[in-house]
Amino acid sequence: MNETTEAVVPLTDEECWARLQTQSLGRLVTHVGDVLDIFPVNYLVDESTILFRTxxxxxxxxxxxxxxxxxxxDDHTDADAWSVVVRGHAHRLEHSDEVERADTLPLKPWIPTVKYNYVRVVPTNLSGRAFVRGEEPDRYGIQQY
Structure with missing residues (x-):
């Protein structure tokens, strides 16, 4: 029995999108030169893209x-967990029709600040995994030969 393959299951693109739609807080990772930054942002899924305000x-x-x-x-319970990573390109919405449409979506700041800018992440790749949680197998017991 291989505990790793039974405890970790790859998610399809459809399963990734379904899980992304259940949450509203994610982490955006940017990369400029040698500097990586990570930002928590509240978001929503909009037509197979990620949309947030900033x-x-x-x-x-x-x-x-x-x-x-x-x-x-990502998310977890006592029984299971999952993680989805979206690789893609981010751009600020600049056309008035895009901004007007985005204004109709239920995307509001979590903190009392004014955030005029909408940013859309257009995916080039999705990857996700689901995990079955449980106790660690015995690492030091009698080994099978």
């Missing part, structure tokens, strides 16, 4: 230099 600052500056990002979301 104020002027580091996130917008960094994606204007390098739009390649990672976006990670």
């Amino acid at each position: 104020a002027e600052g580091s996130k917008l500056f960094e994606i204007s230099i390098n739009d390649e990002v990672l976006f990670e979301v």
Whole structure:
């Protein structure tokens, strides 16, 4: 029996999107030069993309230099857990029709700040895994030969 293959199950793209839709907090990873940054953002799934709002600052500056990002979301219970990573390109919505449409979506800041900018992450790749939680197998017991 291989505990690893039974405890870790790859998710299909459809399963990844279904799990992303159940959450509203993720982590955006940016990369500029030798600097990696990670930002918690509240988000929503919009037509197979990730949409979030932000104020002027580091996130917008960094994606204007390098739009390649990672976006990670996970969740867990006592019995199971999962993680989804979205690799893609982030861009600020600039056309008025895109912004007007985004304004109709239920995406509100979690903290009392004004966030005028919408950012969309368009995926190039999804990867996800589901995990069955449990006790660690005995590492030091009698080994099978």
